[in-house]
Structures are given as C-alpha cells and as structure tokens.
C-alpha cells in the first residue's frame with residue numbers, strides 16, 4: 135500500500151519525538167510491505183522563524199495533498215511576543231479550519247502499568263477507566279466573531295459562540311458511531327440550562343438517538359461533567375461536546391491518567407483524512423536533551439494507521455509493542471518510577487521500531 | 491446589632507439544611523446579643539408551585555431590603571418540564587442579576603479530618619490545599635444575547651460572550667483585595683490565545699497589577715488550569731476568572747475536597763450585601779430523610795456574618811465549632827467513614843447551635 139504522510143515536527147521537543155514516530159512508521163512499512171512517502175514541512179514557531187507565518191502555503195498544500203498529517207508540538211515562549219495575527223495558535227486554528235478537522239478524538243485510558251502515576255486516589259485509579267472525548271473542533275466560540283470596541287468611553291470585548299444544525303449533526307454522527315464501536319454509552323456534555331447553542335445540541339442529539347437504538351444516551355451539564363471525570367471516571371465511555379468545553383474536559387481527562395506524555399489524539403475531517411498529534415505541549419525546557427517521551431506521538435501514529443490509512447492490524451501491532459515496552463519495566467523520564475529502567479527518547483523509538 | 495436576613499429555603503433538602511443554619515444563627519444572636527430578623531421567602535421550584543414563577547416579586551423585594559440573603563438549594567427533576575421562561579435556573583440567574591451579585595467566592599479547602607475523602611492520590615491530598623476561586627457572576631455568556639434562528643432551511647443557535655472594562659475591573663478589584671488578605675498570589679484564568687474577551691481581561695489585569703505590588707500575579711489558560719487544579723492544587727491561592735470558566739473550575743475545585751456537602755459560597759454585590767449558599771444541589775433523592783449535610787449551609791452562614799454583617803468574631807466561632815465537631819469524630823451521612831459517629835441533619839444543627 136502506498137500512502138503520503140505530511141509531517142509537521144513543530145517546536146520544542148516536536149522534532150525529536152517526531153523522529154521516533156517516523157522510525158516506527160518506517161519499521162511498519164518494512165514489516166508489512168507498505169510504502170509511506172513521508173515529508174516534513176514547517177509549521178508553528180519554526181515556520182514563523184523561517185517564513186514569517188505559522189502556516190505557510192506550501193505546508194497547507196502538502197497537508198491537503200497527503201493521506202494524513204502527523205504533528206509534533208507547537209509554540210513556546212519564544213513566540214509570545216510576535217504580532218497576534220501570526221502567533222503559533224493562529225496557525226493551529228487555521229490548519230484545523232482549512233483541513234476541515236471537525237472531530238477531535240481524545241482517548242483517556244489508564245495504562246495498567248502506570249496506574250500509580252494517576253493523581254487520583256488509589257481505589258479510584260485501581261478500577262481504571264477507558265473513555266474517549268469527541269470534541270467539536272472547527273466551530274463554536276473559537277471560530278465565531280471576536281471584537282474589541284469602544285463605546286461611551288469604555289472598552290468592550292465580545293466573542294460569539296455559534297453552531298449550525300449541520301455542524302452539530304456531523305459531530306454527533308461521529309460520536310454515535312464511536313460509541314457503537316465501544317461500549318455503546320454516549321454522554322452529551324453541554325450547558326443547556328443556560329446556552330441556546332447547548333439547547334440545540336441537546337435537541338438534535340435527542341432526535342438522532344432513535345437512529346442508534348443500541349446506544350445509551352445521557353446528558354450532563356459541563357460543570358458536573360468536569361467533577362465526574364475526577365470523581366468517577368469509570369462511568370464514561372464516549373463523551374461528546376462542543377469545542378471550548380471539549381478543550382477543558384479533554385485536558386482534565388488527560389491529567390487523571392497521570393501520564394500526559396503517553397496520550398495520542400486524532401483530528402478527523404469528512405472521510406478518512408486526519409491529523410494526528412500527541413496531546414502534550416512543546417516543552418521547550420527539555421527540548422534537545424533526548425529525554426522527551428515519544429510514546430504519545432508513536433500512539434498517534436497508530437491512530438493514523440487505523441483511521442486514515444485503513445491499517446488497523448499495523449496499529450494494533452504498535453499498541454502491543456508499547457504495552458510490552460511498559461511490561462518490561464522500561465520508562466521515559468517523565469513516567470520513571472523506582473525500580474524501572476529509563477530509556478532516552480531515541481532509545482524508546484529504537485526499541486519500538488525494532489520490536490515491530 | 492440588628493440585622494435583617496432574607497432566607498430562601500428552596501427545594502429538595504433546602505428547607506431542612508436551612509433550618510439548621512437558622513438554629514445556629516439564633517444561637518449566635520443569643521450568645522453575642524444580636525437581633526437577627528429572619529424571614530423565609532419562596533424561591534425556585536417551591537415558588538413555581540406556589541406562585542407560578544421561580545422569583546416572585548415579594549421575594550426579590552425582601553432580598554433587596556435585607557442586609558443579606560441565605561439560600562438553601564434550588565431545582566430538581568420535578569421542574570424539568572416547566573416552560574423554560576420559568577425554570578428554577580432562570581430564577582437563580584435573575585436573582586443574581588437583580589441583586590447585582592457580581593462576585594462569587596468559592597473557597598476550596600481540604601478539611602484535615604476529611605482528607606481521605608478527597609478523590610486525589612494520598613500524597614497530593616496529604617499536602618492539603620486552600621484556595622479560593624473568585625468567579626464573575628453577572629456577565630459573560632450567561633447574560634449575553636442568546637438566539638436560535640432559521641436561515642436557508644437550517645437552524646442556528648448563538649450565544650454571545652461580552653464583557654465591559656468596568657465589569658472586569660470591579661471583579662478584578664475583588665480578586666486583588668481577596669489575594670491581599672490571603673497569601674498574595676493571584677492567578678487569572680482565561681483563554682487569551684483564542685478569545686477577545688480574555689485578552690481584555692488579561693490586559694486590564696496587567697495594568698491593575700501595579701496598584702497591588704504586594705500581589706504576585708500569574709496567568710493560566712483555562713484548559714491548563716483545570717488540569718492543574720487536579721494535579722497540583724496546592725499551587726493556588728486566589729484564582730479569578732469569568733463566569734463560565736468559573737462555573738466549571740469551581741466545581742472541579744469542590745470535587746477534589748471530596749466533601750461537597752461541607753463547602754460554603756458567597757455571592758457579593760457592591761458594598762457588603764451578599765447572598766450565601768452551600769455549593770451542593772437540592773438532592774431530591776434524600777430530601778425529607780433528615781440525613782442531609784447542613785454544614786455547607788452553616789459555613790455559608792459564617793461567611794455571611796463575616797462579609798455582610800461585619801461579625802467576624804461570630805463567624806470564626808462557627809468555624810471553630812465545625813472543626814471541633816469533626817475532631818470529635820461526628821460525621822454527616824455523606825462524609826461517614828468507619829469508626830466515626832453519624833449524626834442526623836437536625837442533630838448536627840443542634841450540636842453546632844449548642845456548642846456556640
């Protein structure tokens with residue numbers, strides 16, 4: 135199978151973790167006889183430095199032409215003071231919008247080997263949890279009108295949260311089908327006691343529910359959901375929510391695993407196209423030291439093989455090797471505990487590539 | 491000292507917990523020779539049943555005429571299907587707006603006697619935490635325009651988040667002075683990498699910071715803040731944020747204490763007027779069984795004495811008795827652990843009133 139993958143290493147530890155993921159991809163290609171055309175493009179702070187903007191045209195065009203995009207991490211204090219029109223975040227939001235990546239899938243699963251790292255109480259983490267947050271990614275208050283204006287000698291600022299029926303329907307479709315492939319429980323998180331947009335989400339979800347009779351649907355206010363993720367994460371299977379609530383909840387959901395460096399994510403467009411990235415940041419403080427954890431990126435690669443390239447056997451193989459890596463007592467610096475053996479970023483990439 | 495207190499028992503367990511708080515207030519009045527004029531008014535679901543609306547004019551007028559308002563809890567499934575214009579939440583939002591309660595203070599503190607109840611890992615809860623969230627309560631997306639409309643055969647829904655300089659300045663003033671009375675650390679939580687309103691908050695906070703040179707100010711994105719509250723709550727002293735972020739974060743902050751029934755809150759207007767309520771809900775499933783935890787309401791009464799009635803000695807006395815109650819091994823049903831002695835809702839009220 136021949137596939138084209140655009141790779142955006144980005145900033146900070148981005149390049150070094152991406153290098154490990156590419157190693158693993160190459161090992162998969164060798165083992166399973168695929169041919170992956172992998173090429174790197176400038177994005178984020180690195181692109182600001184080289185091209186004066188976070189999302190150069192060439193990068194966007196390459197992503198659009200590819201079967202999937204693999205990203206490292208973007209941003210850092212170095213670009214805190216660039217003009218706001220060209221900040222790294224602007225590039226990220228533009229990339230999501232231009233590629234139509236409306237469905238962000240954020241799995242939150244406790245690795246049994248890393249339970250002790252969870253900030254949750256032992257009896258809660260002991261029970262484990264395994265859920266996914268489906269976050270709407272190209273609508274809502276992120277992409278509404280933003281304005282700052284003067285009136286009667288005072289400054290006002292305004293942000294607009296808008297959703298259309300079509301936007302809500304397509305993300306809920308992803309959520310329902312995700313739930314069907316999992317434990318068939320879907321929780322819509324909203325603030326329907328306050329927001330009109332939430333009321334519309336809830337109404338559409340209620341009408342769609344009858345098309346998925348095998349899926350159990352429940353509804354939760356966002357404040358309660360944030361509490362429940364901390365107090366009783368085991369209750370969730372699939373959570374679906376709008377962009378801003380999803381931003382907050384998916385980070386809480388990552389935090390409770392205690393191993394943020396291990397978590398992958400997928401951002402999907404219509405069809406099978408998607409962008410894959412670890413959920414952690416660019417960690418400029420440890421960049422270049424070969425101690426970053428590449429596993430979040432490597433597991434993102436597994437999601438890419440599965441969802442965009444139709445290679446689920448290969449995806450499972452990577453996941454199995456990661457499990458075996460942990461079982462054998464190897465750890466990255468950020469997940470190291472007494473008695474375990476630390477491997478460097480590149481050594482982890484080597485291990486996983488070899489084991490494939 | 492003569493003071494008028496309007497009491498809104500509300501729904502579910504509201505009336506029974508309020509009864510205990512009133513007992514305690516009367517004990518304070520006797521002991522310290524004050525005269526409190528305490529009168530109950532209909533609010534929430536109870537008011538919908540009796541008057542066809544959640545916030546009757548008489549109730550609003552009584553609150554406006556009082557020195558402070560004490561509230562129980564509002565809402566419940568019984569009113570899920572009432573027309574949305576008269577839902578209990580509408581009454582709550584109208585009450586906040588009409589009374590000008592723009593500053594919601596939500597303390598999050600781990601009772602040393604209840605550490606084991608925290609859902610956080612033992613070594614995190616062992617370190618304890620004690621911070622307060624200052625939530626803006628009468629602005630932002632809660633009170634912006636909400637509209638649902640049809641266009642080109644599709645339904646759209648929109649909610650508007652707006653803040654004026656004056657609204658931001660007055661809540662930040664509360665936050666800075668709160669931090670000054672505490673450990674002089676203020677964290678502004680926003681989403682300034684996406685929202686214009688957040689950028690305005692940050693800009694105003696930066697300019698105000700020089701007026702409070704003794705306060706250390708830092709800035710955090712809301713997604714990160716939600717994670718940090720779970721992973722490292724001990725880092726916070728005073729958090730300030732806009733209405734919706736505050737709704738979510740203050741519930742996470744309550745959850746990590748593991749004893750939601752114990753937590754008070756204050757919602758302040760300009761001057762010393764305020765409304766006080768426990769942070770938990772109306773818990774209709776246990777209403778009338780005399781097992782609810784009245785301590786959140788009793789500690790709300792302490793905040794009322796302190797902030798609205800200028801009676802801080804009396805407030806400290808209540809807090810001391812609650813501490814002593816826990817030290818002696820008494821517990822409410824919701825915080826009961828092996829070896830402790832359970833007291834009913836009314837028995838807890840009796841104990842605290844007597845000890846005063």
Ligand SMILES: CC(C)[C@H](C(=O)O)[C@@H](O)C(=O)O
Pocket residue numbers: 223226227381683684713
């Ligand atoms: C950088 C920022 C704009 C972004 C977001 O809020 O979407 C980030 O927090 C994320 O979740 O990918």
Ligand SMILES: CC(C)[C@H](C(=O)O)[C@@H](O)C(=O)O
Pocket residue numbers: 327328357579582583737
């Ligand atoms: C009931 C609801 C409108 C309310 C809010 O979101 O403000 C509640 O969650 C709260 O925090 O008091």
